[in-house]
Amino acid sequence: MKLRTKIQLYTTVMIVLTLIVVNIFVYISFKNNAIRSEVHQLENRAINIIKELEKSNKTKRDNEEIIVNHLLSDGSVTVVDKSNKRKLQIMTKQQYRNLIENYKEKQTDKYITRGDHHFVMVSVPVLWEDKETVNLQIYENIDMKHESFENLKWILIGSTIMVTIITFILNMIITHSILKPIHLLINKMSKIHKTKGYEKIESVENTSKELDDLTDTFNLMMKRLSEQEEKEQSFIANASHELKTPITVIKSYSEMLKRFGKTKPEVLEEGLDAIHEEAKRMSYLASQMLQITSFHDQSKNEEVRSFELINVLQRIVKKLSVTHQRNIEFKTHIKSLNAKLNQEQFIQLITIFIDNAIKYSDKDVVISLNQRNKNVILQIEDKGIGIPAESLDKIFNRFYRVDKARTRKTGGSGLGLYIAKEIAQTNDIGIDVQSELSQGTTVKLTIKEQYIEIFN
Numbered sequence: 313m314k315l316r317t318k319i320q321l322y323t324t325v326m327i328v329l330t331l332i333v334v335n336i337f338v339y340i341s342f343k344n345n346a347i348r349s350e351v352h353q354l355e356n357r358a359i360n361i362i363k364e365l366e367k368s369n370k371t372k373r374d375n376e377e378i379i380v381n382h383l384l385s386d387g388s389v390t391v392v393d394k395s396n397k398r399k400l401q402i403m404t405k406q407q408y409r410n411l412i413e414n415y416k417e418k419q420t421d422k423y424i425t426r427g428d429h430h431f432v433m434v435s436v437p438v439l440w441e442d443k444e445t446v447n448l449q450i451y452e453n454i455d456m457k458h459e460s461f462e463n464l465k466w467i468l469i470g471s472t473i474m475v476t477i478i479t480f481i482l483n484m485i486i487t488h489s490i491l492k493p494i495h496l497l498i499n500k501m502s503k504i505h506k507t508k509g510y511e512k513i514e515s516v517e518n519t520s521k522e523l524d525d526l527t528d529t530f531n532l533m534m535k536r537l538s539e540q541e542e543k544e545q546s547f548i549a550n551a552s553h554e555l556k557t558p559i560t561v562i563k564s565y566s567e568m569l570k571r572f573g574k575t576k577p578e579v580l581e582e583g584l585d586a587i588h589e590e591a592k593r594m595s596y597l598a599s600q601m602l603q604i605t606s607f608h609d610q611s612k613n614e615e616v617r618s619f620e621l622i623n624v625l626q627r628i629v630k631k632l633s634v635t636h637q638r639n640i641e642f643k644t645h646i647k648s649l650n651a652k653l654n655q656e657q658f659i660q661l662i663t664i665f666i667d668n669a670i671k672y673s674d675k676d677v678v679i680s681l682n683q684r685n686k687n688v689i690l691q692i693e694d695k696g697i698g699i700p701a702e703s704l705d706k707i708f709n710r711f712y713r714v715d716k717a718r719t720r721k722t723g724g725s726g727l728g729l730y731i732a733k734e735i736a737q738t739n740d741i742g743i744d745v746q747s748e749l750s751q752g753t754t755v756k757l758t759i760k761e762q763y764i765e766i767f768n
């Protein structure tokens with residue numbers, strides 16, 4: 313069901329139901345009050361008759377005279393004895409002839425309908441001739457009153473129908489004006505959807521805060537999507553560019569091998585070496601790229617648990633110094649340190665920086681772990697080739713390498729620091745790189761206090 317129809321239907325039904333309940337209440341209260349006031353008048357009349365009967369001589373003639381005096385312009389008085397027999401009946405019209413109620417010990421009243429006529433009756437016990445107790449039943453025709461009840465009923469039904477129609481029309485106008493900006497937004501959004509673009513939408517004029525928020529959120533989403541697509545496009549472009557070189561090398565060497573491989577052993581040797589090197593490079597590139605896509609797997613990023621960081625660092629240092637046949641010094645005053653991070657990602661992060669320090673320097677690499685304020689600073693320092701100042705803000709970009717020719721030889725893909733940045737961001741680790749050309753590079757990683765527990 314459309315939102316518009318829903319709002320219209322719900323509000324109209326609610327208002328009409330409320331109106332019906334209120335109108336029924338008004339009708340019943342009005343009718344009851346009117347009947348009660350008639351009954352009350354009849355009671356007063358009965359009291360007056362009783363008073364006069366007490367004062368009189370209690371002869372049949374006297375009694376009759378008193379009752380005639382008190383007869384209503386349209387009504388009757390009936391005297392009923394204990395055996396429910398009519399002792400006396402005085403009436404203004406024949407319609408009262410059959411009106412008789414059974415004898416009751418107490419005072420009673422009643423609303424009676426006979427055919428098209430409506431009456432109220434009050435019955436009171438009185439002392440009649442010979443001290444006999446009888447019921448004095450006074451009847452009054454209230455057809456006029458009843459007509460006014462009927463009128464009221466139709467007025468209320470009519471007003472309910474009128475209010476229903478008015479509510480429905482007003483509702484239509486209001487919902488239309490409320491939903492108009494939403495429809496405008498939907499139209500704009502679907503236009504953007506059809507053009508497959510990432511356009512922003514202007515906020516609709518004179519609209520509500522909620523719709524402004526919706527527009528802003530939509531625009532933010534569009535911005536994110538367009539950035540994401542741009543990122544993906546450039547990643548694909550960069551990746552295919554990076555893969556092109558090894559593929560070209562493999563292709564040309566394999567062609568050479570086809571032609572001369574069987575006859576010239578030195579060509580065979582060189583060709584196989586080159587193909588093997590490039591294949592290794594491609595496999596490294598592919599694994600790095602896979603690494604990047606795995607960051608989109610949120611569940612992996614959430615595997616956070618506590619581990620002893622110094623132990624882990626010592627293990628990484630040992631492993632890297634053995635594999636690269638290089639001396640790596642590790643210094644710290646901290647005895648033990650528990651870190652609450654994603655251990656796997658932390659190892660990867662440190663490996664990327666130590667790997668660079670080893671790759672871009674010939675001298676020893678120094679790693680130190682110190683406490684500053686309440687945070688912990690992990691420093692990786694090399695005395696290598698350094699990074700030129702103008703490249704410092706680019707080294708974290710994908711596939712960026714300061715010296716492409718040189719890093720080709722060292723086998724770098726230019727993805728290491730990009731991966732490091734992503735890991736640092738997910739684990740809330742700060743990175744600061746200081747470097748001077750031909751002097752060396754110092755990387756400082758800040759692990760915030762909330763993720764660590766230090767034991768000295």
Ligand SMILES: Nc1ncnc2c1ncn2[C@@H]1O[C@H](COP(=O)(O)OP(=O)(O)OP(=O)(O)O)[C@@H](O)[C@H]1O
Pocket residue numbers: 600668669671672694696697698699707712713714715719723724725726727728729730753
């Ligand atoms: N410690 C360092 N000393 C000098 N230059 C560095 C250092 N670390 C990074 N760089 C420069 O920054 C570039 C980007 O580094 P990054 O680690 O992202 O890529 P890579 O080392 O070339 O390849 P990968 O790490 O993917 O194998 C490097 O190519 C290098 O030019």
Ligand SMILES: [Mg+2]
Pocket residue numbers: 664667668724728729
């Ligand atoms: Mg690297």
